[in-house]
Amino acid sequence: MRPKIRALCFAVVSTIVLHAPIASAQDTAAYDRRELTIPVRDGIELFAVALVPKAAPGPLPILLIRTPFGASGIFRGAEVPPTYREQRFVDGRPDVLTFESAPLDQDLTIAGDVVAHLFASTTGSDADWVVKLIDVYPDSVPDRPWMGGYQLIVNADVMRGRYWKGFTRATPIPVRTVTPFQVDLHQQLYRFMRGHRLMVQIQSTWFPLYDRNPQTFVANIFRAKPSDFRAREHRVWHTGRYPSHIVLPVLP
DSSP, X not given: OOOBOOOOBOOOOOOOOOOOOOSOTTOOTTEEEEEEEEEOTTSOEEEEEEEEEXXXXXOOOOOOOXXXXXXXXOOXXXXXXXXXXXXXXXXXXXXXXXEEOOOOSSOEEEEXXXXXXXXXXXXXXXXXXXXXXXXXXXXXXXXXXXXXXXXXXXXXXXXEGGGTTOTTSOOOOOTXXXXXXXXXXXXXXXXXXXXXXXXXXXXXXXXXXXXXXOSSOOSOGGGOOGGXXXXXXXXXXXXXXXXXXXXXXXXX
């Protein structure tokens, strides 16, 4: 049974895009395509392709995908970077810890510094901690049926455990010892709508978005040998003595 969030010391600054998957690069009948340039501060103009659904009821959020391989074709859902992709593809995995609230009975606006405080232990001497704050849409969204149950990342980041004492010096994690970790999810401003749920996911790898951790402490991870990479067991503690939690300021 999935643990419920009992208390949220709640915060969220990104505009994240919602879009329906497109079947193929040739399937453009339902979209208006425009080519334009976007000026940036150094004076360079970037080439861009805008795809706008013809049946859109009003203004839509924007999904910006950067690619060094040209602008031909239309993105498919599987090609969207994992940071922006919905998270049902990892929900329920044994290596992903999920906490979920009940549906909100009113809108909830959070604003400020988002920080996760974890108490965790590992059988190794190094580990990564990925924390994701997610907006879970209702199971049924009549005007956008493809959004039913959608799990939208509001904010997420990874903390390399070797820096649990500070980022100026790498330190081995004590083996099989409950250790405090602080994962900075940065400032955010976001509104969770009535009927939506809040979800927090915790995992220990974000590969290929973030390089693999050997889970054995080495002086330089980039010089780790294949034998340094070992399977380990990680535990996140949530007790009175070790109260792992996420803190986000809530606007009145």
